[in-house]
Amino acid sequence: MKRDRPIDSEAKNGRKLRLLLHGIDGCVPYMTPSTLEKYFPASDDNLWIGLAVRDTCVMPVFQEKKKVHKKNKNRNLETSSSTKASVAKKPSGYGFLPTKPDSWLEPYNRITVPTFDPIADNKKGSYTCTNKGVSVWTPHGRQKLTPGAYNEASLALDAEYTLSLFDIDDEEGNAKRQEKAEQRNKEWFEDLGKACSGQTDRKLWAPALIPNLINNPSASLAIAQSDNKKASGIALIGKWHSKLEKLLESLEYENVTMLSTDSLVEVLEIASGSAVNMIGTNLPQQWAKKKHALAIDFSFDESSKRVKSDKKDQLDLNSDGCIDMSSKVFARDARPLVPGRSTSLACADSMFSRAYIHHLVVAQEILAEILLFAHNLHQMLELLKAFREAKDPSALKEFIMKQLKI
Template sequence: MDESELVVLDVLDPICKQRISKLTDKHIGIPSDGGMRRLTPEMFSRAVQALKPDIVVPPADYVAEPPVAGNNRMANSVRRTARWLDESTGHAAPILVPVMGARSIEQREAWARIVAARNDVWGYVLNDTGLEMGLDDTLTLAKHSLGLLDASKLRYMVGASAPDAVLRAVLSGIDLVDSSYAFAVTEQGFASAYTLHGDDHGAAHVDLWHSSMADDFRPLVEDCTCFACRRHHRAYVHHLLTAHEMLATVLLQAHNLHCYQRFFADVRASIAAGSLAADAARFATRYSGAFDELHVLATQPFSPSSKAPSHRHNDPLSIANN
């Protein structure tokens, strides 16, 4: 494995909204390919010793219930997670501690006091996707929790994936996000065209499924330097999509990852220049609503190599400004 890559051990898939279930003080139930599996803190510690990850996210009792979840439930999740944290640590790998407390400010403050008393915490994980809150509510709770914790430590958030959400998260103090956004774009047969610093291409994405792409011999996105744009054109990728060729996924993924990585490079440059707030505001205006629709489309059960979407706009650049 490339030494520049990090191996993170977490009992949950960050992009999966299914939370742990069938838990007791001694074990938790986690989703796996073979159904729900029991996991004890001792089993987790053995996995850490065997896999030797670069970063460890200890098991946590995430609350995944409606807003009516009682304070006792949230208090129990804090107590149980603190116990598991004690029982599943003791290894050399850096620990990213899940931020607990769910919707309860009181329990978030209680958890912050527990974490502040430890000297083995490398950073924090904000993973409230199971609560199914909007990004505004999630970031409001995140800001409150982060305000109680050591600001010098890494702040890692799950659930901020689309570029506009990433910008809002970074402005709220998040350092690292876990995202499958480039893959989601690829699954829709879209080529990313958004940019934080570059020229406006008139849309956030280009729909390569659209019939007008059949005789469009331009690169997927003008001025893009990725392999797909340097070597191929829209008509070719459109043909691959309609022919259900796996190469469509390969080329689109290469392009969309390139675009996403360029976006993060621009974010870092904006931070260094002290212009992130202004750049983010301009980005939000330029691509207003563009990522909302893609988020909905990304939940549909199809991929470029299987079948064409059953619903598309007439405009190949429709995922753009409203």
């Protein structure tokens, strides 16, 4: 399961900062195996793929039911009262079943989680959690995910890294509720440790609820210590807070991951610090669905704080640093999405112009979202690379923030 990785720029200067892409339904959005391997090869250690049990392993459950067939008297069959029994499978709902990962994802560093964004899940309905499990939203509605079902499903996904099932504190300021959530999380982390105690190559992550971590750091981080297996990393769950930078800077975990981010500003805040070395997000897909392309300029001379590229291509960026490709201003624009500053699938060799991608958007062609997703993912990786190599990450953050419409 363990994979050998090449030494990249972050290893040379000691800065670790990777992208954890949220896999949807057990795959990478919009990508075929060939395009994924060509444009985002598994040899690049800076792209990791997360698989959530809530949508990867949810399957229909069938219940066997005996069905009795009476012989048809209208077809000259025997008129005896004899009957014939058969077994039929009747759908009885959905559950979380062990599922093997797609073979083309196996070369990539993968992480298994219960769900990426429990806060967004909560917005879809009332949040419920008991000692027996957590309710999570799936493509088939809300389902109960028990610790046993999660452990079995997550082990079947065969990822090198696994985050234990977690409860979250959805009642801010409720100390009793926070304590209960921490207690459940510790028990579920220990349960996962027991389930994979014989697998020495499997590394566990412990959940760290951000509100609880700020209020009671020692209690929250105690979850990562287990009699069966200690955590190799922690996953921060919730909304990023500036206080976390100082709280986490002394930790010595292999991975400190922000599980989910929902804006470019949040990504910039985290990337400009040194406490977190992996940022989880689904922004490339979210932007592609909105027909947006990430177009920020992060190439500047740190010594003079000036842009290295020219200013001829002034773009009207939104708060996420994107341009809206549905806008008519691009209808006659023959330039690539980011001229001279991107080698993404959409920009390489100036193969696809802004006008062409605008046409695809207007025509509602799925190719528009494919090109935009590949471009956005490429630019996100380049953005994190810029922060890895920056001598002054704070200056780079401020330079990018000035380009956004906030």
